[in-house]
Amino acid sequence: MRVSSPNKHHKTMRIRSLEDYTAAYRKSVDEPERFWADIADTFIWNQKWDKVLDWNFEDYYAKWFIGAKTNITTNCLDRHLLSQPEKTAIIWEPNDPNEPEIRLSYRQLYEKVCAFSNVLKKHGVKKGDRVVLYMPMVPELAIGVLACARIGAIHSVVFAGFSASALSDRINDAQATVVLSSDGNFRGTKDIAVKAIVDEALQSCPSIQKQIVLKRTGAKVEMQQGRDFWWHQELENLTQTDCEAEIMDSEDPLFILYTSGSTGKPKGVVHHIGGYMVYTKYSFENVFQYNEGDIYWCTADIGWITGHSYIVYGPLLAGATTVMFEGVPTFPDAGRFWQVVEKYKISLFYTAPTAIRALQAQGDAWVKKHDLSSLRVLGSVGEPINEEAWQWYYQNVGKNNCPIVDTWWQTETGGIMISPLAGITPTKPTYATLPLPGVQPVLLDGEGKELKGNGVEGNLCIKFPWPSMIRTTYGDHERCQQTYFGMYKGYYFTGDGCRRDPDGYYRILGRVDDVINVSGHRMGTAEVEDAINQHPAVVESAVVGYPHEIKGQGIYAFVICDGEAVAQSSIEQLRKEILQTVTQHIGAIAKPDKIQIVTGLPKTRSGKIMRRILRKIAEGDTSNLGDTTTLLDPAVVDEIKEGAKEFHTA
Numbered sequence: 001m002r003v004s005s006p007n008k009h010h011k012t013m014r015i016r017s018l019e020d021y022t023a024a025y026r027k028s029v030d031e032p033e034r035f036w037a038d039i040a041d042t043f044i045w046n047q048k049w050d051k052v053l054d055w056n057f058e059d060y061y062a063k064w065f066i067g068a069k070t071n072i073t074t075n076c077l078d079r080h081l082l083s084q085p086e087k088t089a090i091i092w093e094p095n096d097p098n099e100p101e102i103r104l105s106y107r108q109l110y111e112k113v114c115a116f117s118n119v120l121k122k123h124g125v126k127k128g129d130r131v132v133l134y135m136p137m138v139p140e141l142a143i144g145v146l147a148c149a150r151i152g153a154i155h156s157v158v159f160a161g162f163s164a165s166a167l168s169d170r171i172n173d174a175q176a177t178v179v180l181s182s183d184g185n186f187r188g189t190k191d192i193a194v195k196a197i198v199d200e201a202l203q204s205c206p207s208i209q210k211q212i213v214l215k216r217t218g219a220k221v222e223m224q225q226g227r228d229f230w231w232h233q234e235l236e237n238l239t240q241t242d243c244e245a246e247i248m249d250s251e252d253p254l255f256i257l258y259t260s261g262s263t264g265k266p267k268g269v270v271h272h273i274g275g276y277m278v279y280t281k282y283s284f285e286n287v288f289q290y291n292e293g294d295i296y297w298c299t300a301d302i303g304w305i306t307g308h309s310y311i312v313y314g315p316l317l318a319g320a321t322t323v324m325f326e327g328v329p330t331f332p333d334a335g336r337f338w339q340v341v342e343k344y345k346i347s348l349f350y351t352a353p354t355a356i357r358a359l360q361a362q363g364d365a366w367v368k369k370h371d372l373s374s375l376r377v378l379g380s381v382g383e384p385i386n387e388e389a390w391q392w393y394y395q396n397v398g399k400n401n402c403p404i405v406d407t408w409w410q411t412e413t414g415g416i417m418i419s420p421l422a423g424i425t426p427t428k429p430t431y432a433t434l435p436l437p438g439v440q441p442v443l444l445d446g447e448g449k450e451l452k453g454n455g456v457e458g459n460l461c462i463k464f465p466w467p468s469m470i471r472t473t474y475g476d477h478e479r480c481q482q483t484y485f486g487m488y489k490g491y492y493f494t495g496d497g498c499r500r501d502p503d504g505y506y507r508i509l510g511r512v513d514d515v516i517n518v519s520g521h522r523m524g525t526a527e528v529e530d531a532i533n534q535h536p537a538v539v540e541s542a543v544v545g546y547p548h549e550i551k552g553q554g555i556y557a558f559v560i561c562d563g564e565a566v567a568q569s570s571i572e573q574l575r576k577e578i579l580q581t582v583t584q585h586i587g588a589i590a591k592p593d594k595i596q597i598v599t600g601l602p603k604t605r606s607g608k609i610m611r612r613i614l615r616k617i618a619e620g621d622t623s624n625l626g627d628t629t630t631l632l633d634p635a636v637v638d639e640i641k642e643g644a645k646e647f648h649t650a
């Protein structure tokens, strides 16, 4: 195997000052292909590219490092075997602090990934096949992901909080042949019956041939002969433990990750190998200002993009030590995060505003109890961080000493797009500040005209490709084109509103489409409505987001039920059943916070629900509902306003 050796000058790619940033940014705009080629040169490729970039946003496509060959795990694992085999790659902290942690060196991780790659191969998984992972946050989840990548299979991790029905939708969309699961999942005081959920899902998943089950909790499970296999037994039965990495094309798919959009059907966002690899490492090192010796902890779940890019791939590509946490922030008590920071002397800490607000609400004593002096950089991701939470994080967790990187990005962008570089970019609370090199944000007005200059507000778009951008939505390229490139010709549309202040700093204002962000989890209003409508008594529903103190946004559902049902069962009973229906169809994360039973919805004469009005009512602001004269039945608004009072008395 001929492998090109990485460029020795890669240290110069690191941004260490504001001057470096300015220079890098300018180069990335003036000579984007040269800029990214220099960075890509620092990776191991089996074959170099013929062309760095080929793109056209009008007729959407963008391809990076065309003709290049590599395997991302060669860069995550094999590469470090030469230079730092005994360095800890993954520290795993269990749900229960009394259970011992696990540390895997780069050598051990490499061996485990190779071994499990052989298990997958033995079960018939080949390059291009889809493997779904529905698992707890345990090292085997990362191992499973990397094993897929090693043999060229496409992984699709489904967050283990989703219901059986949501899981089967995703398996069927991906036409996956193998699912990786576990017996159970320890989450706080709960032991979730993972295998039972997967079994239920598999009743409607004809494409699945095999399920490989990790023993985690010891819960009793039923194994279906010929279909289900124990993870540990498969490893014991192996005759071959090493596994050469499959040579992949830069533009081969690496993974599918389902996310919510404006229809009820989840979108399979597809990321491809070369560009994703280059961008996740580059952004990880520069945003967090990672240094050798740092202990890095991202509290996300690998079921979301943050976990893919910044627990697994980015940190491992950089040769860092990455912490994986199985538990929840409040078990056994609200000091859990800070206890873990102290235990491992975490220097780089990355979490979500919703967690920050929830822990802030528990009082400062929990933070004060622990020695947090190892912290150097704090990160925030997933939703806008409000000023109070920012200040609390900065003062109480960071002791006024750690820069906060408020990182704006999306499942579709693959990596961090707008963010301070820790300690380099002067921060401003609630601002994601400046774009990373290679990222060209623009703000467009309603007509799609670029708003030039500073002190403007509009829809956030990106006008030039970056390496880790979404390539397609699985099985439906048309949807990818329409969603991201159909709105404004020639631009990638993010779905976010944004302000550029007089200093040129970017502040994300939140979604302007039908997507809501609950505790940093993205939810389509249509998806939640579809779930609610499954209840036999529901005639129609409309879901909107509203400001929520801890979750950022809460889910408010306006529901029309058939008259007989309302008469027969109490409203409380109906609400309970609707919550159960949503839990069954999506998962507990999508449960509405408020359900208002109504007799009608504000619709235009053409039958379109005027969500603007519902949003106002949900916010509790009914003083100015704007123009309601175009409504089919303006009286319905008064009735809804009246009914909403019960939620706004507190």
Ligand code: WT7
Pocket (backbone or CB within 6 Å): 259, 305, 306, 380, 381, 382, 383, 384, 385, 406, 407, 408, 409, 410, 411, 412, 432, 494, 495, 496, 508, 509, 510, 511, 517, 520, 521, 522
């Ligand atoms: C949406 C993407 C990116 C990983 C987690 C979420 C919102 C994300 C920020 C931030 C303000 C943010 C946006 C975005 N968002 N980060 N730092 N400040 N808003 O990924 O589920 O794909 O959601 O999350 O609205 O569009 P996702």
